[in-house]
């Protein structure tokens with residue numbers, strides 16, 4: 220069975236109508252559901268009136284986030300992270316004269332909690348602070364974020380046609396465009412076809428859903444306007460068994476950690492999994508031949524994404540540590556779809572690659 224890559228939607232699963240926003244979302248304040256993380260960020264950026272048009276972002280970041288800021292007309296400055304993805308340059312962050320400060324944790328780990336005091340200082344200087352919680356959506360916080368706004372992409376965690384959100388305690392009026400039907404239909408049919416494929420192993424439908432997913436991503440790259448979430452996605456979110464999602468991911472992560480932490484050739488980034496962390500992936504550094512390992516895993520139908528390719532905009536401005544992160548990181552799937560046997564298969568493939 221293939222491991223990784225896009226989620227699917229089980230058409231037979233009963234979804235109940237519900238008005239209740241789950242606690243994993245409502246904890247962030249008043250929530251506006253959008254079709255994507257980009258849509259949520261764009262919606263916010265279009266309404267803000269920061270004291271100047273400079274924004275400070277981590278230099279380890281996804282291209283689509285940078286793109287949203289550029290489209291909204293911001294000048295971008297970056298701060299670095301260390302190899303554990305923890306922000307460094309705290310003095311630089313504190314003294315930078317920006318209108319917006321943007322930060323995030325990675326892969327489920329609250330690597331940005333070191334910023335709590337700085338966020339308060341920046342707010343005192345009238346800097347608008349935004350936390351992207353995409354990667355920590357299901358992790359527990361001891362203390363709720365102090366940031367003015369929270370954005371996130373929900374669709375990275377389970378099978379839904381669309382899903383992002385913006386949240387805040389500040390009262391604001393947000394103008395959302397109606398559901399983007401073409402995008403939703405493309406995603407929904409691909410998610411259903413993938414479900415069929417996972418059941419039947421009928422290879423003839425694989426190209427169809429893969430090209431459907433690609434076309435939908437392309438549509439999103441081209442058009443980041445803030446659309447409403449579709450009804451089906453909203454109901455899947457409201458029906459989600461998030462306890463199962465959290466515990467399966469914890470179980471899978473721990474198993475990978477036990478068997479991969481001492482493998483020569485790789486380095487595990489997060490060597491400890493506290494019970495409040497829900498991992499997004501199991502990220503590792505591959506000391507050399509990352510792309511070769513990735514290709515070998517693909518041959519065994521194990522699809523590991525790279526978070527992220529170096530965004531064009533930061534290329535040439537990175538310190539050596541951050542450049543190494545981009546060049547050697549690999550994300551191993553450990554999500555709720557998989558059992559321990561699936562994790563064993565991944566471990567065996569990685570171990571045998573380094574023994575060859």
Ligand SMILES: Cc1ncc(COP(=O)(O)O)c(C=O)c1O
Pocket residue numbers: 254255256257258281283284323351353354371372373374382383439
């Ligand atoms: C941290 C982070 N935030 C936001 C986004 C954008 O989310 P979406 O693809 O739903 O627009 C991404 C995309 O990969 C991301 O990695």
